[in-house]
Amino acid sequence: MYEEVSEFGLVITTDAALATALNARLDKAIVGHFAVTPKKIASYLASRVTGKPLLSELDVIAAISAETHLSLKHVHSEVENIKEIRKYTKDVESNLHGRRAKTIYESYEPLPTLEKLMGEFIPEDHDNELYTDKPVAVIAVDLFNDLDKHFIPLEYTPISIFKDEEYDIDTIYEIGNDRQLADNAIDIIDPDKPFDYAIVLNTASPIADAVRAALYRKNLPFINALNVRDLSQIRDYLQFISLALDFETIRVRNVKELFSNYKGFFTEGQDEYLLSKQNKENLKGSAEILWETMRDIYALTYGEVCERICDSNTGVQVSMMLKALNVQNTKIGTKSLNDIKYAVDNVNELKHSEQIPDEEKKGVLIADCNNSVYIDRPVVIYLGMEQDWNRSVVGKRYLDVEAETDKNVTRLNALIQQGSSRYYFVNSTKGGNPARPSLLFDLIYGRPVERFSDMCTNLVRGRWHHDPIQSIPDDSEKIERSSECYAKDFSKSSFNNYYLCPRRFLFGIGLKTPEEKTTEFGNLIHAFAEYYVCYPEDVKELGVEHFLSLIGERYSGLSSPMMKGVDTDKIRKAMTSTIEFIDSLQLGDVPLDVLVSSKKRPNRFMIAMGKEMTSSRCEMKLVPPIKHYPVYGEADLCSNGIITDYKTGKPHSASTIAKDMDKDTKSKHPEFQPMIYLSLLHEMEGAGDEFKLFYVMDNDIESSEGEIDIQRNTRTVRLSKSDIKNLVTTSTDLAEELSRDNRTAINKKFRDHIESIMQVIAEMGSDVPDEWADDFGLITNILDVCGKNDNKTNRGDAEAAVRKIASHAKGGVLTTGNTVTIPWKIYEETMSMISDKHREMQEQSKTKFEVNKKAKCSDCQFFSVCMEDNITVDEGVDDDE
Numbered sequence: 001m002y003e004e005v006s007e008f009g010l011v012i013t014t015d016a017a018l019a020t021a022l023n024a025r026l027d028k029a030i031v032g033h034f035a036v037t038p039k040k041i042a043s044y045l046a047s048r049v050t051g052k053p054l055l056s057e058l059d060v061i062a063a064i065s066a067e068t069h070l071s072l073k074h075v076h077s078e079v080e081n082i083k084e085i086r087k088y089t090k091d092v093e094s095n096l097h098g099r100r101a102k103t104i105y106e107s108y109e110p111l112p113t114l115e116k117l118m119g120e121f122i123p124e125d126h127d128n129e130l131y132t133d134k135p136v137a138v139i140a141v142d143l144f145n146d147l148d149k150h151f152i153p154l155e156y157t158p159i160s161i162f163k164d165e166e167y168d169i170d171t172i173y174e175i176g177n178d179r180q181l182a183d184n185a186i187d188i189i190d191p192d193k194p195f196d197y198a199i200v201l202n203t204a205s206p207i208a209d210a211v212r213a214a215l216y217r218k219n220l221p222f223i224n225a226l227n228v229r230d231l232s233q234i235r236d237y238l239q240f241i242s243l244a245l246d247f248e249t250i251r252v253r254n255v256k257e258l259f260s261n262y263k264g265f266f267t268e269g270q271d272e273y274l275l276s277k278q279n280k281e282n283l284k285g286s287a288e289i290l291w292e293t294m295r296d297i298y299a300l301t302y303g304e305v306c307e308r309i310c311d312s313n314t315g316v317q318v319s320m321m322l323k324a325l326n327v328q329n330t331k332i333g334t335k336s337l338n339d340i341k342y343a344v345d346n347v348n349e350l351k352h353s354e355q356i357p358d359e360e361k362k363g364v365l366i367a368d369c370n371n372s373v374y375i376d377r378p379v380v381i382y383l384g385m386e387q388d389w390n391r392s393v394v395g396k397r398y399l400d401v402e403a404e405t406d407k408n409v410t411r412l413n414a415l416i417q418q419g420s421s422r423y424y425f426v427n428s429t430k431g432g433n434p435a436r437p438s439l440l441f442d443l444i445y446g447r448p449v450e451r452f453s454d455m456c457t458n459l460v461r462g463r464w465h466h467d468p469i470q471s472i473p474d475d476s477e478k479i480e481r482s483s484e485c486y487a488k489d490f491s492k493s494s495f496n497n498y499y500l501c502p503r504r505f506l507f508g509i510g511l512k513t514p515e516e517k518t519t520e521f522g523n524l525i526h527a528f529a530e531y532y533v534c535y536p537e538d539v540k541e542l543g544v545e546h547f548l549s550l551i552g553e554r555y556s557g558l559s560s561p562m563m564k565g566v567d568t569d570k571i572r573k574a575m576t577s578t579i580e581f582i583d584s585l586q587l588g589d590v591p592l593d594v595l596v597s598s599k600k601r602p603n604r605f606m607i608a609m610g611k612e613m614t615s616s617r618c619e620m621k622l623v624p625p626i627k628h629y630p631v632y633g634e635a636d637l638c639s640n641g642i643i644t645d646y647k648t649g650k651p652h653s654a655s656t657i658a659k660d661m662d663k664d665t666k667s668k669h670p671e672f673q674p675m676i677y678l679s680l681l682h683e684m685e686g687a688g689d690e691f692k693l694f695y696v697m698d699n700d701i702e703s704s705e706g707e708i709d710i711q712r713n714t715r716t717v718r719l720s721k722s723d724i725k726n727l728v729t730t731s732t733d734l735a736e737e738l739s740r741d742n743r744t745a746i747n748k749k750f751r752d753h754i755e756s757i758m759q760v761i762a763e764m765g766s767d768v769p770d771e772w773a774d775d776f777g778l779i780t781n782i783l784d785v786c787g788k789n790d791n792k793t794n795r796g797d798a799e800a801a802v803r804k805i806a807s808h809a810k811g812g813v814l815t816t817g818n819t820v821t822i823p824w825k826i827y828e829e830t831m832s833m834i835s836d837k838h839r840e841m842q843e844q845s846k847t848k849f850e851v852n853k854k855a856k857c858s859d860c861q862f863f864s865v866c867m868e869d870n871i872t873v874d875e876g877v878d879d880d881e
Contacts, residue, residue: 001139005159009134011035012156014148018139021376033130038144038151041130042118049121054112058324058347064107065339070100072339076346078104085398086115087145095398118147124154140414143373143407161373161414169416172424172456174435181425182210185381186218188423189364194220198365198377200415202388211366211383221363233314234321236261238341240290241305241332244297248276255294262309264290272520302340303328373411380419385426385452389438409443426452428461486845489630490838492673498841499670500860502849505841507862522648524551524571524604525696526636529578529646530618531605533590533637536582538609544575550608574648574696577703580710581694587639590615624683629831630838631676641688643677651698654715654815662811663830668855674717675822675830682719689719716819724769724812724823729762733816734808746801749794753786757801760785769806773799 001018002025005011009030013019014037022035033044046054055063057079065075078101085092092109096102109116123131136156138144144152175181189197201207215222236258243255253271264287270278275294283291286309293300293308300308306318306328322328325343330336365377369389391408393401416422427435434451441449453459486509490498498505528547532539539547548571592613596606603614620638637644652660660671674691682689698713720727728734735754738746745751764778765771772778779798780790788794808814814821844850857863 001159001161005035005137005139007135008137008157009034010130010136011139011159012041012136012151013037013139014143014145015139015373016040017372017376018374021374024376036130038118038148039114041151042114042121044130045121046114046117050112050117052112054114054117058343060108060111060113061343061347062326063111064104067107068103070104071335073342073346074100075104076342079108082108083115086119087147088400088404089146089398090119091398115147118150121150123151140410143410161410167417169422169424169456171458171460172426172452174426174428174452174459174461176428178205178207178210178427179214181207181383181427182214185211185383185423185425186214186220188379188381189218189220191218191220194222194363196378198367198375198380198419199383200367200369200372200375200380200418201383202370203366203368204370205384205388207383208366215364223363223365233310233317234344237306237310237314237318238337238344240294240309241297241302241337244294245332245334245337247294247297248274250275252278259287259290262286262290264288297332299331301329301331302336305332369412369415373414375415375418377418378420379423380421381423381425382416383425385416385424385437385441386430386435387438390440405443409440412438412440413444424456484846485842487842489632490676490834490841491631492633492671492676495631495672495676495834495837496670498837499672500855501852502841502844503851503866504855504860504862506849507865511862511865521570521574522646523601525574525578525648526646527603527605528575529582529636530603530614531609531611532579532582533587533618534592534606534613534615535609535611539579544572544579547605548572548575550605570697573700573703577696577700577710577713578646578694581713582637584710585637585639585644587617590617622677622680622684624680626683627680628683629676629679629835631679631834633673633677633680635677641681642690642692643681644692644694645673645677647693647695648697651695651713652693652715654818654820655810657693657715657717658811658813658815658820661830662813663833665811666854668859670854672830672834674820675827676834678717678719678822678827679831691717693717712818714818718819718821719824719827720821721824723767723825724809724814725762725765725767727814727821727823728769728805728809729758729765731814731816731821733819734805734814737808737816738805746804747797749788749797750782750786750801756785757782757805761802761805769809772806773803778802 002022005022006027011019011022011034013022013035016037019035019037019040026034033040036044061072061076061079064070064079065072068075078096081101082092082096082105085095089095093102093105096105131153136153137159138152138156139159140161141149141152141158173184175184185199199211201211212222239258240262243250243258251271252266252273252275255275256266256271259265263285265284266278266287267282267284270282275291278291280288290309293305297305302322303319306315306322310318319328321340321344325340327336327340365375367375369384370391389412393399393404393408416424426437429435437449437452437455441455445455447454449455488509494505494508497508531547548568551571592615594614594616596602596612596614599614599619603611606612606614617638618636620635622633622635622638622643635643636646657671657674659665660667660669661673661675674693677691678689681691693715695713695715699708702708722730735758737744739751739754746754750757760778760781761772764781765775779795779802782798782802783790783794786798788798808816812823812826814823857866860866
């Protein structure tokens with residue numbers, strides 16, 4: 001084409017890439033310009049023709065927004081629409097919809113814009129160096145739009161972009177998916193000559209990401225024309241202001257990462273607190289300045305925020321953006337912030353919002369099939385050529401659909417013939433169906449093109465690229481076993497996780513779950529309980545309100561500002577219940593024999609009160625001299641051979657506790673802590689066989705209305721050497737409960753005969769309580785000793801009475817009132833099961849932790865990170881708490 005136009009003085013083309021390529025081939029000295037586009041001509045002559053500078057895109061939008069009082073976003077979208085319409089017709093107004101659009105056009109039309117200049121330009125009316133005495137060549141005049149045609153002089157020579165001979169595509173490679181297309185395309189490129197190659201694709205389709213990733217993997221330089229926007233400095237600045245506008249309600253976790261970008265940090269454990277509740281002690285580095293800036297955000301301008309938080313490097317980009325938008329001295333507000341965000345995302349003139357590394361400014365050319373025609377590279381690789389290469393002309397009244405379609409066909413016909421060497425790569429399928437070529441090919445070939453084999457001589461299927469990265473073996477492949485295993489003992493939490501699902505256990509030891517307000521509430525009450533055990537006189541002297549003031553303000557941030565009163569009442573109630581319970585234990589003199597500073601998490605009350613010592617009875621590690629089972633634990637309080645664990649969550653009944661620690665439980669929330677802690681306690685020298693759970697918030701409504709026995713808040717789990725039958729038949733507590741005149745009692749006929757019934761069960765009953773009610777001889781003897789006739793009614797009532805007795809022995813443990821008693825046999829079976837699970841865990845740690853069917857995947861806190869397939873839970877799983 002250069003040979004054809006080299007003798008002309010001026011060459012006009014609508015394609016900037018072609019103009020650049022022709023100018024690069026000049027082989028003689030010229031004065032002025034050679035190959036130019038109509039837009040370039042308009043830019044050169046603007047000040048001479050209009051007598052004043054043209055308004056920039058940003059200035060146009062700002063001027064219209066100020067005049068019409070419409071948002072920047074609305075004005076920009078309408079101006080873009082107006083500019084698009086004007087390319088094809090002078091009659092813009094009749095093609096606009098709605099009063100707002102026409103109001104914006106009325107404001108836009110008189111402004112000195114590039115489009116206005118182009119629409120009014122007539123070459124012969126202007127004496128200028130571009131057109132004077134120069135033969136003019138116009139390339140592909142059919143591709144010029146209405147504005148472009150104003151720059152074509154009366155006398156010119158048309159130049160066709162096609163030669164006379166036919167062009168046929170010889171070979172198309174049908175490879176597979178987007179990733180495979182990208183990998184094979186990049187394999188063709190000579191790493192020593194990346195400047196010789198271009199890749200043509202739809203940059204808005206997923207294949208663009210695959211190509212970029214493949215180029216990165218091969219470390220090949222490329223020209224990134226994919227419009228990478230939002231410079232990180234500007235993004236962080238705008239996010240900072242967005243979050244600051246919600247200063248009173250956001251939490252530390254919402255700003256933690258952003259603060260770190262500005263070298264601001266928080267002390268550990270603050271994630272769930274309101275940011276507004278933070279004090280200087282919790283703010284590290286530049287966090288205090290950032291915090292104060294957020295607090296004062298509504299009193300500051302955009303420029304002042306930039307000065308406060310941005311250093312010399314990041315401030316340059318932010319200042320450029322603020323200056324371009326003329327908002328340095330604007331007070332911060334939601335509307336202005338939204339306008340700035342929109343401009344950064346959508347206004348092309350903000351070039352500094354593009355972040356393209358130096359290595360992405362040269363190398364392989366990535367060209368968009370919808371915006372390119374001429375590719376000045378010897379080797380051109382075409383990827384896709386499918387339906388996403390279509391160019392819609394439907395719904396645009398200002399277009400001559402037939403003429404515009406012809407232009408699109410011409411452009412594509414030229415595009416697929418670029419370069420000296422060409423490769424065409426396409427997908428085999430799209431959406432489960434055979435991939436179909438772009439509909440424009442139907443018009444190029446003059447016949448339906450249903451498949452790629454219809455448009456080439458040779459369709460080659462397959463791929464030659466081999467990914468050097470080894471794939472992960474699937475479950476069916478043999479996995480090499482490691483000689484090492486995870487040998488750490490189970491804690492109560494890790495075993496509960498493993499029991500539900502080994503995968504859950506794996507994530508539990510490797511990932512931290514987010515701190516929740518319930519967890520923080522528990523930490524606060526545990527800390528207060530430890531302080532009261534060690535320093536009860538301080539609490540009695542200063543009062544609960546003093547200690548409440550130390551944490552109440554901060555804890556209210558875990559709920560919401562509007563719930564502050566409710567949160568404070570909850571803490572007060574928990575503290576008073578804890579005091580009452582600890583007093584009931586009559587601990588006596590408590591040794592203060594451990595440094596507070598030696599604790600992994602020092603007690604916050606002791607630090608606030610300046611205490612240096614705590615007691616070994618609190619947060620006591622349970623370490624027996626000889627351990628028979630692979631478990632460990634830490635007791636909240638250990639006194640007089642009894643372990644006490646403070647529970648701040650939902651209170652559980654004794655029957656629920658028994659059900660949750662059944663080794664065959666189908667509970668949604670299995671909890672083996674009582675059994676694990678009893679095993680550790682039993683093996684410790686001088687320790688007892690009793691574990692207490694104190695539910696801090698149990699009976700909270702009743703206790704707020706009047707005094708209640710604090711022991712009603714406790715559940716006791718005991719270990720016994722007796723078997724279950726002996727426990728049932730000798731329990732005075734059970735006998736009293738069954739005789740009491742309420743719903744827990746047995747039928748009135750038998751209440752006065754409990755002792756006799758128990759004696760019959762002791763003598764005749766099997767070791768399995770569930771079998772007692774079906775034992776004909778046992779029921780007959782009970783009727784005899786109770787003096788009841790053996791008729792159908794009495795026998796049914798007797799069976800019901802025995803069934804109620806047996807219900808207190810579900811799972812082989814005795815439940816009476818708030819007490820659970822575990823027979824030695826059940827204890828040994830359960831701990832043996834835990835040991836077996838530990839060995840199983842060690843074996844799995846060498847290969848792979850499997851999934852289990854004891855819980856729903858959606859109920860797991862690690863559901864979002866687990867890549868296993870969802871499992872179906874057994875039908876028998878109990879969904880109750």
